Amino acid sequence: MRRVTIVFTGLLLAGVLNASDSFAKQVKTEPDVEALASSPQWLTTKVYIEGEPDTDVKANYPGVVGLSMWDPKRNRYEFFYNDTGLSKHANGGGGYFLVTGDKKTHILVPDIGPNRTIVRRLEKLDNSEFTYSREVPRDMVTTNPPVRIYVVHAPYKGPMKTVMSDQ
Template identity: 70%
Template sequence: MKTYRVMAARLFLAALLVPSITHAQSIQTEPDVRAFASSPRWLTTKVYLEGAPDIDVKDKYPGVVGISMWDPDRNRYEFFYTDTGLSKYEHGGGGYFMVTGDGKTHILVPDKGPNRTVVRRLEALNNQAFTYSREVPRDMIETNAPVRIYVVHAPYTGTVQTTPSSAYAQ
């Protein structure tokens, strides 16, 4: 019995002397949805496939390429063609968006078009970059196997003028 008491006392003292260790995950800074407001417009600068960040495949994924506007105060977005500046609103290129509380998911809810909800993994969001990834059919051909694409945006400083639809402006 004395051996057990000595052993318990040693364990107790060891527990007091060893720094406490936590198994909780450290808090990571969440992307700031207000970063969307740091630029009035964002331009798709690169699209690449998972595992191949050095190969730009924008030409194979034109549906995700464009100029975008984000209003974080109203959670509204609208997309535009890069060559004409015309709105994509009538084809699902405008509506509401949200970033989940954990900062990992970016969800689009278009006002119009064939898709009702688009879920994207938020990779980066700050004043200089906005990057998301999502699974789509390879080369955007419905019968192809899915691949994960990464779509990179930067604040747009070009000369193409964009005019928001009345739904975005309201």
């Protein structure tokens, strides 16, 4: 019995002292949905088409341009016009959002409006940038072929203050 206790204790100590490297490996940093809460407002700073990152085409995609607010605690979002600060909620610009477990997909579920869900690929999310991409018709004209647009946001530091609806 004593021999079994000594062997068991030895194996236990060997296991503790030679812990697997897998527990100590650094994990690649992934986008964190809490970064959305690092700024009360985010402003669209650039829109570009895949393969053309130096050409800003914001003027061709006004529907994705503006101020946005994100509440990760309630999983709520709301969009605002950046020239007036008025809410886009009544036109489908507010509702629930989620980021998938693999942190690669950002999904919007509007409260009202013509769209049921909007699925976007999460490209970058940290305290200084929020970028997503999605396929849309070129220049948002339904008869045009689809292109992948990248929509870049930065924390808004301007004078306009927006408030989320109580939906």
